[in-house]
Amino acid sequence: MKYLLFHFILVALLLPNLTAQTEGDRLINDGIRNHQSGKHQEAIGIFTQYLNRISSKNPTVYRHRGFSYYYTHQYDLAIQDFKKAQQIAPGQTDAAFALGKIYYTKGDYSLSISYFNEELSLHPDNAKAHNDRGMVKCRIRDYDSAIHDFEEAFRLDSTFAMAYNNAGAAKYYNQDIDNPIKKDIELARNYFSKAIELDPTLAIAYRNRGAMHLFLKKYEQALNDLKIAGKLQPDLALIPFYRAIVQNKMGKSSAALKSLEQAVVLNHQFQYAYEEKGDIHFELEQYPDAIEAYGKAIRYTSDKNDIYKGLIHFKIARIEAIRKNSSEMHNQLAIAKRLGAFRDKKVYQQFLKDKSFTSYRSDKKLRKFTKSINKIKKEYKFITSELRWFRMND
Numbered sequence: 001m002k003y004l005l006f007h008f009i010l011v012a013l014l015l016p017n018l019t020a021q022t023e024g025d026r027l028i029n030d031g032i033r034n035h036q037s038g039k040h041q042e043a044i045g046i047f048t049q050y051l052n053r054i055s056s057k058n059p060t061v062y063r064h065r066g067f068s069y070y071y072t073h074q075y076d077l078a079i080q081d082f083k084k085a086q087q088i089a090p091g092q093t094d095a096a097f098a099l100g101k102i103y104y105t106k107g108d109y110s111l112s113i114s115y116f117n118e119e120l121s122l123h124p125d126n127a128k129a130h131n132d133r134g135m136v137k138c139r140i141r142d143y144d145s146a147i148h149d150f151e152e153a154f155r156l157d158s159t160f161a162m163a164y165n166n167a168g169a170a171k172y173y174n175q176d177i178d179n180p181i182k183k184d185i186e187l188a189r190n191y192f193s194k195a196i197e198l199d200p201t202l203a204i205a206y207r208n209r210g211a212m213h214l215f216l217k218k219y220e221q222a223l224n225d226l227k228i229a230g231k232l233q234p235d236l237a238l239i240p241f242y243r244a245i246v247q248n249k250m251g252k253s254s255a256a257l258k259s260l261e262q263a264v265v266l267n268h269q270f271q272y273a274y275e276e277k278g279d280i281h282f283e284l285e286q287y288p289d290a291i292e293a294y295g296k297a298i299r300y301t302s303d304k305n306d307i308y309k310g311l312i313h314f315k316i317a318r319i320e321a322i323r324k325n326s327s328e329m330h331n332q333l334a335i336a337k338r339l340g341a342f343r344d345k346k347v348y349q350q351f352l353k354d355k356s357f358t359s360y361r362s363d364k365k366l367r368k369f370t371k372s373i374n375k376i377k378k379e380y381k382f383i384t385s386e387l388r389w390f391r392m393n394d
Contacts (some may be wrong), residue, residue, distance in 0.1 A: 024054040024055065027046055027054065028050060028064075031043045031046035031050070031065075035064065040069075041072060043064070044069065044072070047061050058088075059092065060085075060093070062084045062088070063082065063085045063098075065081050066078045066085065078098075082095040082102070083099070086099075094119070096118040096119040096122065097128070099111075100113070100129070100133070101132060109136050127160055130152045130153040130156065134146040146166075147167055147170045150163045150164075150167035161194075162195065162202070164195035165191065165195040165204055168187075168188040168189070168195070168209075168212075186212075186216070188212055189216070192206075203228075203229045203236075206225045207238065207239065210223075210229065211242065214249065223247075237264070238263075241276070244256040244273075244276060253280050256276075257277065257280055260273050269300040274293045274294070274296040275297040277289075277293035278297060287322070290315075294312050294316050307343065310342075311347055313335040313336040314333065317336060318356040320332055326363075329357075330365060330369070348373060348376070352370075
């Protein structure tokens with residue numbers, strides 16, 4: 001995972017006489033040098049030589065090889081090595097911490113938390129373990145507990161900028177994100193500001209604070225934060241995408257479309273950028289351009305995200321209603337229903353009040369369709385591209 005990195009120091013063994021290194025010492029040092037140079041496969045080979053020829057009971061070597069396996073995405077082998085290190089030297093290495101991170105990467109959040117719990121029972125002052133356990137808790141939406149972990153992380157390490165960023169993001173998520181509370185938004189912004197104060201190069205904190213400024217209607221401040229974030233991460237499509245959201249809120253639709261073009265140049269499969277383009281073209285009554293953009297949003301959306309695809313089909317149905325294309329309107333509404341879009345309360349409510357369908361409200365076929373969606377159990381909370389801006393990292 002791009003952001004979930006191990007932060008550790010590979011310490012060479014202290015030798016009384018460097019000119020008189022044993023073969024084992026040389027193998028360990030060679031393995032470490034290869035690892036530090038990014039030659040992880042070579043490092044794995046060297047550490048394996050040590051374990052086969054010198055000693056199969058050195059927990060430090062298993063630990064080093066475990067990290068090399070991790071960086072080459074050989075997670076199961078990494079798990080074996082860290083468990084072996086644990087077995088040989090219980091509580092003497094950071095194996096439990098490493099295992100927590102690996103299971104997080106594998107998506108096994110229950111096991112990940114259990115290993116972070118084990119690490120913190122052994123080393124309660126491990127700020128990074130608190131931070132990373134908070135990350136896992138956010139994945140399972142246990143935001144209150146996650147915030148506690150992030151706050152404990154920067155209590156233990158007052159310079160831990162990323163923990164402040166993560167606390168801000170968790171604070172934002174720990175509410176009805178469709179209707180954010182101003183007090184919570186301001187507190188989250190303060191956490192992001194503290195992260196920036198500690199690390200002025202932390203692009204993610206600028207991005208998140210920019211979002212807070214948007215919700216607070218401080219658009220110029222939002223653009224300034226996103227400008228800095230863009231300089232720090234010029235190749236990240238999210239930055240011009242976020243900028244477009246702000247520009248459109250400011251009524252600068254042409255500038256917003258240009259920003260979205262930059263976003264899709266950086267990531268041509270960025271479905272949310274295409275959706276936003278479609279929305280702006282819709283507002284400008286540029287319907288062919290809107291349908292083209294919506295089509296790309298559907299094309300680049302994972303098959304697992306059917307409800308999101310359903311939302312886009314609903315948006316296309318609005319256009320077809322305006323263009324008096326009754327047959328295609330009903331077709332698009334049927335697809336949206338089949339994909340589950342109307343399980344989202346907001347989509348359902350939008351359909352009932354959307355003026356695009358006004359001339360069809362008395363139509364027998366549309367009345368029948370409306371009756372059918374009234375029966376749908378509205379229990380799914382849709383995640384919109386505009387609101388899910390926040391990223392956390394270790």
